[in-house]
Amino acid sequence: MQVVDYNSKNAGKDFVKSLHETGFGVLVNHPIKQELVESIYTHWQQFFLSAEKQQFAFDPEKQDGYFSSEISETAKGHKHKDIKEYFHVYPWGRIPEELKTEILYYYNLTSSLAQELLDWVEKYSPADVAKLYSEPLSNMIIDTPNTLLRILHYPPLSGSEEAGSIRAAAHEDINLLTILPAANEPGLQVQTKIGEWLDVPADFGNLIINIGDMLQEASGGYFPSTSHRVINPEGNDMSKSRISLPLFLHPRSDVVLSERHTQRSYLLERLRELGVK
Secondary structure, three states, X not given: OOEEEOOOOOHHHHHXXXXXXXXXXXXXXXXXXXXHHHHHHHHHHHHHOOHHHHHHEOOOOOOOEEEOHHHOOOOOOOOOOOOOEEEXXXXXXXXXXXXXXXXXXXXXXXXXXXXXXXXXXXHOOOHHHXXXXXXXXXXXXXXXXXXXXXXXXXXXOOOOOOOOOOOEEXXXXXXOEEEEEOOOOOOEEEEXXXXXXXXXOOOOOOEEEEEOHHHHHXXXXXXXXXXXXXOXXXXXXXXXXXXXXXXXXXXXXXXXXXXXXXXXXXXXXXXXXXXXX
């Protein structure tokens, strides 16, 4: 997996090459400032440790708000729920008032970067792949209400967790691209084509981008949606929380991904598989 300098003259080409070969890319010197990310981690850590979170219990239809560990996802093909709680941020959804300005600024900043990254993906797609796109990739997310910012909290481990359960079991993302600043603790791993698990470079300041199922579908498989997971810490690290901030880039509901699927039909299929719809 190649670490690409966002400001280098070959950034787009090198980044898309990494996405094609591994399903992941890592950017440095990008526009998302680390000070902003650290501030968000601190403020949302406090929220997850407060009773206020219960006032934002998730809406099963809208899928916004707070998801407790009791109703957390079970990854496709797995039996145990992930050891995590999280909050779904949409601009139209419910957000704690004291956290709203900062998190929506981050949402809009990262969404703008995502449009540029999608332009890179389209520019450096082979001609026979690019012709599969039903419209320009960056157009697919214009005015979309579906792009999801998830603030994840992986609580400290007590040692009494259910056998076989981990912070995030192996899974693929549903969306076009996922944009993820390095978390405050390590643990993210990606599976190679031969089945090995590799640690994703987690230096603070790295921006990690991975392909989701919808871009794999739209590109006829040229861009692979790669399995990844978050493993449990060991030793003294078991007492540490982990905060993560993935932006799941989703097209508008009516966008045609392929002959088989629109965004809406694909999303509903996967949410049912995850047991949250």
